[in-house]
Amino acid sequence: MGNKIFIILHTRRMFCNNPDCSHTTFAERFDFIADKAKKTKRLEDEIIHLSINCSSNVASKILKKNVEDVSKSTICNLLKKRNTYC
Template sequence: MNDVVKLLDENLRYISHEIIEDTLFIRVASEKLSLTCPSCSITSTKVHSRYERTFHDLPIQGKKVVYVINNRKTFAEQFLFLPYKAKKSTRLEQEIMKIAKNVSLLVAEKILNRGIAKVGKSTICNLLKKNNRN
């Protein structure tokens, strides 16, 4: 079975297989220790999380084939100006806070949407709450 898996990719390692009804499930894992970010071409070895990814392949001996890959998510690069999972830069959040502290939410929303960034009232409220906790 390892030879069949290696036909797909030399970096895949066969783990196990199971036949359920008319389908052959083949479990594989990647042997790559580092991955390159497609955007910036930086190599990363840090594993963020793992998840299973499935895909179908050509049948083998009349059985449908489903590969289950133990896939790794890696971080390629993190930036100081962009907090983890943030949708807005730190500078933009500071500007939103500066405007929102001096006027009402409705006025702040109008000012921000006019020339700075598309921001809703709920986003402004969430930022105010987050910064008041600190």
């Protein structure tokens, strides 16, 4: 596991002046994080990998100690989202 870090992103916001366009604003997107996500794809992969190899409770304790405060319910939600069961 890696070190605990915080990523602060400053995204560019673009505006559309076309009256026929259904979107008035557009935000810059990044490959390493999903839209409106709070965790990077790499962190989600690490959480899934760890929780598949041990219980959600143990994975939560390991992640809180080393990486990030992740609750058991968050782990279960990630597993359900990826069609892996808790």
